[in-house]
Amino acid sequence: MTATGPVERYLDEMFDLLSGTGADGRRLLIEAEEHLAEAVAEGRARGLDDEAAERQAVDRFGAANTIARRVPGSSGTVRLSLRRLTIGVWALTGTALAWYGLSGALTWLLSWPWTRLLIATDRFGGHPMCSPPWIPPGEVDCVRLYQQNDFPTSYLPHLFIGGIGVVLVIALLILRRSTALGAPLWTPKRSVVGLVFAVPFGLAGVALVLEGIQGITLDVQYYTLGDLVGGLLAIAVSAVALRRAFRPGAPRLAARRPVTA
Amino acid sequence: MEIRGHLDLLLLSVLDNAGPVHGYAVITALRDSSEGAFDLPEGTVYPALQRLERAGLVASRWDETAARRRRVYELTDDGRRARAAKKQEWRGFVVGVQAVIGGLA
Numbered sequence: 001m002t003a004t005g006p007v008e009r010y011l012d013e014m015f016d017l018l019s020g021t022g023a024d025g026r027r028l029l030i031e032a033e034e035h036l037a038e039a040v041a042e043g044r045a046r047g048l049d050d051e052a053a054e055r056q057a058v059d060r061f062g063a064a065n066t067i068a069r070r071v072p073g074s075s076g077t078v079r080l081s082l083r084r085l086t087i088g089v090w091a092l093t094g095t096a097l098a099w100y101g102l103s104g105a106l107t108w109l110l111s112w113p114w115t116r117l118l119i120a121t122d123r124f125g126g127h128p129m130c131s132p133p134w135i136p137p138g139e140v141d142c143v144r145l146y147q148q149n150d151f152p153t154s155y156l157p158h159l160f161i162g163g164i165g166v167v168l169v170i171a172l173l174i175l176r177r178s179t180a181l182g183a184p185l186w187t188p189k190r191s192v193v194g195l196v197f198a199v200p201f202g203l204a205g206v207a208l209v210l211e212g213i214q215g216i217t218l219d220v221q222y223y224t225l226g227d228l229v230g231g232l233l234a235i236a237v238s239a240v241a242l243r244r245a246f247r248p249g250a251p252r253l254a255a256r257r258p259v260t261a
Numbered sequence: 262m263e264i265r266g267h268l269d270l271l272l273l274s275v276l277d278n279a280g281p282v283h284g285y286a287v288i289t290a291l292r293d294s295s296e297g298a299f300d301l302p303e304g305t306v307y308p309a310l311q312r313l314e315r316a317g318l319v320a321s322r323w324d325e326t327a328a329r330r331r332r333v334y335e336l337t338d339d340g341r342r343a344r345a346a347k348k349q350e351w352r353g354f355v356v357g358v359q360a361v362i363g364g365l366a
Contacts, residue, residue: 024311027311027332028307028308028311030330030332031284031307031332032304032307034284034285034329034330034331035284035285035288035303035304035307037329038285038329039285039303060302060303061302061303061304062301062302062303062304062305063302064304066302066304066305067302067304067305067307067308070305070308070309070312071308071311
């Protein structure tokens with residue numbers, strides 16, 4: 001049998017599903033391996049190539065979850081899915097919060113020259129920059145906002161939220177390196193995680209960038225910078241997620257899909 | 262053909278006819294003697310054999326003499342009695358169904 005062929009992938013999947021089943025699960029795994037080896041040898045004897053013989057053996061053996069759930073104490077697909085979902089939601093939440101915080105902080109930093117310009121002119125309330133399109137519509141007291149260090153937008157909430165996100169991501173990385181949370185049992189499929197990150201971040205990024213561009217064309221400046229910064233960061237996150245999901249060697253959806261009987 | 266609910270009888274019968282055999286041979290015998298009529302995922306036979314073993318109807322041991330390590334299964338006395346009872350039950354069921362649907366034709 002090939003090291004990364006259908007049989008090995010199938011046995012890996014079954015091993016995950018049989019977690020917690022003790023002697024019964026261990027015995028089934030050994031028997032499955034022996035059975036598949038024999039079936040592959042039989043397929044080869046009938047003239048099939050290695051890949052075809054392994055695929056046919058796995059197909060005839062049946063879907064791993066169909067068989068594993070017949071073993072008493074099997075964690076089964078539900079518990080396994082919940083574990084992987086927990087890690088996925090944790091990672092997604094941390095990344096989303098970090099993205100939000102970083103976007104806000106970067107926007108604030110990039111708008112800093114404009115704020116300095118406003119201060120340098122020392123004409124609060126009467127300066128053209130203290131009115132639309134530079135600031136949101138409605139009554140705004142530029143002097144008060146400046147004194148509260150809250151101009152043009154508050155950056156502290158962004159830093160706070162972003163900090164929580166970074167802490168979540170770092171905590172997850174540390175726990176996955178030092179505890180059972182790093183085991184395959186708790187590890188979502190790379191391709192699935194990649195898509196779950198790439199799709200919402202990608203869509204949000206494109207929407208924000210388009211809105212930012214629209215802001216430029218409409219000469220509405222107060223949200224343009226924030227939209228462009230947040231949008232470009234989201235697109236970057238999406239691109240990284242896609243790259244990690246589909247880089248050569250990463251397990252793909254099709255390759256890891258359970259084989260149905 | 263759906264064999265859910267009848268797998269125990271089929272496995273007990275194969276073991277009764279074939280004697281001590283490993284799982285792969287059980288599946289092959291099941292497929293060959295039914296002439297391919299039973300379309301079951303082969304892997305489901307192993308948990309079923311384990312279940313029968315827990316019920317005391319089948320005994321098993323590792324056979325280390327072959328090139329590959331195999332689990333060999335055989336019927337216990339309780340298994341033979343259970344097989345006979347299930348066979349009787351199945352015959353009664355078939356007779357009843359035939360009476361309702363009107364023979365084999």
